[in-house]
Amino acid sequence: MTGPKIYFTIPLFGGIPITQTTVSSFVVMVLLCIAGICLGRNLQKRPGRRQVLVEKGVTVLYDMVADTMGPHNLYWTPYVGALFLSSLFGTLIGMTGILRSATADLSTTLTWALMTSVLCWACGIRANGFFGWLKGFSEPIAVMLPMNIVSEIAQPISMAFRHFGNIAGGGVLTSLLYTALATLSAAVLGLVAQSVVAAVIVLVIGIALFAWGFKARKLMRKIFGVVFAVTGLLALAGLSGVPYLEVGIPGILSLYFDVFSGGVQALVFSLLTMVYIGNACLPPEPAGQ
Incomplete structure (x- = not known):
């Protein structure tokens, strides 16, 4: 600053x-x-x-x-x-x-x-x-x-x-x-994007967490589900430079x-x-x- x-x-x-x-x-x-x-x-x-x-x-x-x-x-x-x-x-x-x-x-x-x-x-x-x-x-x-x-x-x-x-x-x-x-976003996406299998697993975990949280009405599970799902999607799309964790x-x-x-x-x-x-x-x- x-x-x-x-x-x-x-x-x-x-x-x-x-x-x-x-x-x-x-x-x-x-x-x-x-x-x-x-x-x-x-x-x-x-x-x-x-x-x-x-x-x-x-x-x-x-x-x-x-x-x-x-x-x-x-x-x-x-x-x-x-x-x-x-x-x-x-x-x-x-x-x-x-x-x-x-x-x-x-x-x-x-x-x-x-x-x-x-x-x-x-x-x-x-x-x-x-x-x-x-x-x-x-x-x-x-x-x-x-x-x-x-x-x-x-x-x-x-x-x-x-x-x-x-x-x-x-x-x-x-x-x-x-x-x-921003640094953490780049590090996480860079790690997950190294393998398509890893990206798919992270995406599936995110969807499962969000569905579980929605059913149990647990906010934290929904949040972690969204984070995991977005991480998997960005890794699959090759967008490793998106600072999504800043949101x-x-x-x-x-x-x-x-x-x-x-x-x-x-x-x-x-x-x-x-x-x-x-x-x-x-x-x-x-x-x-």
């Missing part, structure tokens, strides 16, 4: 490279904007199914922000929602096989993490003033100053690397699995690494964002205190 490919370079400011990540991020942004326009128009007092689902999703998001950040921070909900959806679909877009996952690039997750950190600092400055914000780094004692500075620097780095590492790691494992299965197993792993892990990482990133900004934007003190 390599880094994002550079499609072309815009000759401005010393050259602005347009990479796979840039294209994927732009496509996700456009799709989310179109979805927002389509789902948010023609709202009715008596909502239909589409409007009910959209309103339910928005309500769940606002409730989550209120529970995590406090009711006074509800105005952050659009930012949190945009971050979650950009992260989720930025990962899922890699399943198209055409575009690369935007979150598999450290520059994407690091940019989001830095945005969150800058917002936290802005909230601290707005609440305490610039010098009051700086004074907070040395509290409760001046000895804590270096540790507080390191903590502020480590916050965006840890957020970015956690998200990027999980998505990129899944992509690396999937790529290695594809290579291993199925990578798809199952993709459900975990792309769908499940992508959803979890988007949720974790959004929750951390809410926690950090919520700690920086404390509720206003009651009047008279």
Whole structure:
């Protein structure tokens, strides 16, 4: 697995490279904007199914922000929602096989993490003033100053690397699995294709296993029957270069690494964002205190 490919370079400011990540991020942004326009128009007092689902999703998001950040921070909900959806679909877009996952690039997750950190600092400055914000780094004692500075620097780095590492790691494992299965396919077909008798025996075993599994309603027997039967057919046809074992197993792993892990990482990133900004934007003190 390599880094994002550079499609072309815009000759401005010393050259602005347009990479796979840039294209994927732009496509996700456009799709989310179109979805927002389509789902948010023609709202009715008596909502239909589409409007009910959209309103339910928005309500769940606002409730989550209120529970995590406090009711006074509800105005952050659009930012949190945009971050979650950009992260989720930025990962899922890699399943198209055409575009690369935007979150598999450290520059994407690091940019989001830095945005969150800058917002936290802005909230601290707005609440305490610039010098009051700086004074907070040395509290409760001046000895804590270096540790507080390191903590502020480590916050965006840890957020970015956690998200990027999980998505990129899944992509690396999937790529290695594809290579291993292609090699195994060539080795098995090359071995079986050496003898017509062996190919016929493998084909017959596959048909028998599939029939047995169909009768007993056993999924694994059906799967092994299909694998044996396809191996025998390809060996008889002399198609030893077909990586047929790549079908199925990578798809199952993709459900975990792309769908499940992508959803979890988007949720974790959004929750951390809410926690950090919520700690920086404390509720206003009651009047008279």
